[in-house]
Amino acid sequence: MGTSRTFLHLCPWRTRSGISRLLTRNGSTRVWQQSGTTVSTRLCCQQHLLIRCHPSRSGGPAGRYCQQASASWAAGDVSKQEQRLLSRLYAGLIGGQRASLAECITLVESQHKRKRQLAQALLQHVLTHLKRQEEQNRGEPLAFRVGLSGPPGAGKSTFIETVGKMLTAKGHKVSVLAVDPSSCTSGGSLLGDKTRMTELSRDMNAYIRPSPTSGTLGGVTRTTNEAILLCEAAGYDVVLVETVGVGQSEFAVADMVDMFVLLIPPAGGDELQGIKRGIIEMADIVVITKADGDLLPPARRIQAEYTSAMKFLRGKSKTWKPQVTRISSRTGEGIPELWAKMEEFHKARLVSGELLDQRCRQQKVWMWNLIQENLLTHFREHPTVCQLIPATEMKVTDGALSPGLAADLLMKAFSAKQ
Ligand SMILES: Nc1nc2c(ncn2[C@@H]2O[C@H](COP(=O)(O)OP(=O)(O)OP(=O)(O)O)[C@@H](O)[C@H]2O)c(=O)[nH]1
Known part of the structure; x- marks a missing residue:
């Protein structure tokens, strides 16, 4: 085994037992006792080490991700300079640094051939890290991946802002990724042009990534899939993938998430005709938005229409019957109840094994x-x-x-x- 020096950075989160184990590759274990409440130490060592921290009890859902590991890159294929870059990105990423996450996503979005190779090397390490984390999490996925779709103006960004703030207040770390097919064809963007989710973007426990502005839908979905993994590695336990319900993108998104939520505004029948039946069939929950003030009566009517229409649709899951619910992002009404339903869905599918099957x-x-x-x-x-x-x-x-x-x-x- 080589004796290359590996730089390690211990994570700054609290550990349950206050003990972090340093495991050398050959299996010998050194136990390092924490002196204070947090670990924030840098070590240099002679061998490749893996640092394991026990999951946090006090840190809320986000505190689960307290593992830091050094990365060794396939020497020969990767130059010294590239190794340094990858190690820096990887350490920052799994240390939960937003700037590193942004840099990693930029790397996976790159069209440059060499950068794409480096991105794949990085992703391979990220996958190994996630696998180890999942094993420590009783084999359960680390993050809840939710796809959100709806026609332009349905209230998606207002909804994400409200739900996102509620979740970060509960201790979750929330990332929002946009898939915008319009940016591929026109160079313009339905999702990214205006300032969206201003409050959530200032929240330190949230990360919002606009859509890439070039490439094919296939390219955008590849990078979105990879960005989901990167967000999970950075400790985001709720990943929201947003798309505009005007094309093929929602079908692609449904193939990368655990739950697909369709947002429908309380508009007249003509607007709803535009929403493809196929998209409705994919929805695990249909959410009628803007159910407040003058829009409350039409929201109720549309909820009833969708509820009866969905009775005739064949469900995707054995454990879950698609539901129609009503919310207002402006007043917050119905949002905690909706999230409770979404968690119920996630749990039911996890217990039945459907979630893991779907991910495979x-x-x-x-x-x-x-x-x-x-x-x-x-x-x-x-x-x-x-x-x-x-x-x-x-x-x-x-x-x-x-x-x-x-x-x-x-x-x-x-x-x-x-
Ligand atoms: N009354 C009411 N209006 C809302 C609510 N949520 C959003 N809106 C309004 O609906 C309009 C569209 O909301 P957005 O959140 O930008 O909708 P969007 O689906 O993200 O729109 P695109 O970015 O164009 O796809 C805005 O003027 C919002 O203020 C709500 O709960 N109640």
Whole structure:
């Protein structure tokens, strides 16, 4: 085993027993007794060490994440400078530093080939860290991942601000990630352009990440999936993924979260026609927003309409029947009750094993989506194929070549030995 020096930074959270164990790789254990209430010490040592802290009893849900581990990177593949970068990012990330989390997300969002490789190296370590944390958490997931969708103006950001503040006050750490397909096609953004969630963004226990402003929906969902993992590693135990209910993005989001919440404004029937049936079928809870003042009667009516419409939908889960509820982010009415329902949902699916099954399924879907995306990139970048594409596309649009035959020809060019 090499004797590279590893820099360790112990986490500043309280530990239950006041004892942190330092385990060397060969298994020998050194027990280090805390002197005060917090641990905030830096060590240099000769071997790769793993520091384990017991879960916090007093620190609330956020206090669960008190493990710090040093990272060793596959030497050879990663230069010394890159190793230093990755170690710094990783230590900051699992130390719960918001700036490091932001930097890590920027790295996974990067389109630069080398940076993407480094991001994957980082993510591999993050996954190992999360796995260890989950084992210590009786095999239960560390974070509750919630997808939130609704048409523009449904009240999503106001809702997230109200719920987010309620949760941070309870001791949770909340991250908000936006998936905005409009930013891919138009360069503009439905979710990110205006100042949103101003109060929550100032809360030290909340982290809000606007949508990436370029790339395909596939690219955005890849980075959102990876950003979810990074948020969890940084100790965020509630991850809210927001999307505008106008396209395919909510289907992608439903494939990365534990619960899918659809927000519907108390608008007239015509607006509701625009909400696709498929999206409603995916919802675990439908929330009628703005149920206050003059909007209370229409909110009640729409709640009744959705309740009866949803009776005929086939549920996604054996343990949960989709529900329709009514809230006002302005008055706060119905919000604690809604959160209680969401926790009930999470618990029921955890106990039944459905939650873990769903997460396994999602991992597979994610892998295949990435394969699909990468294959397409390879295909388009293939030297012969990329030469043939313009003429082939023209023949297809002129009607001179059928799309099926054109695809066959391009595939043949792709598979031919060069
Ligand atoms: N009366 C009332 N108005 C609300 C409530 N929640 C949001 N609104 C108003 O509805 C409008 C849209 O709210 P947002 O939270 O920006 O909605 P959004 O879904 O995030 O909108 P986009 O960012 O366009 O997708 C704003 O003018 C809010 O003040 C509520 O509970 N009651």
